[in-house]
Amino acid sequence: xxxxxIEGNWKQLKGNIKEQWGKLTDDHLDTIAGKRDQLAGKxxxxxxxxxxxxxKQIKAFEDRNRNDKRYL
Numbered sequence: 051x052x053x054x055x056i057e058g059n060w061k062q063l064k065g066n067i068k069e070q071w072g073k074l075t076d077d078h079l080d081t082i083a084g085k086r087d088q089l090a091g092k093x094x095x096x097x098x099x100x101x102x103x104x105x106k107q108i109k110a111f112e113d114r115n116r117n118d119k120r121y122l
Contacts, residue, residue, distance in 0.1 A: 057084030066118075070111050073097060 056063060064079045067089070073096040074082075082088040086108065093104040 053084065053086045056086075060084035066115065067111075070107075071096065 060079075060083055063084075064076075067079060068074060071093055074092055078092045078096070082092055090101060090104040090108060093099065093107060094101060097104075099107075
């Protein structure tokens, strides 16, 4: 999954991100702006998980959405 492309298409992808991590607000998503490390940090804050768990969740999200052309 190419995070440079994700960053470029962030506005279109925010809905998918909110479906996965519903506790993240629009303000969070605007701050994240497609940056993977920022997403991991906000997941940690919102869900009270450690960095490894946040990264695991992001990897699972990537795997589920691997064939979505917006992420390629």
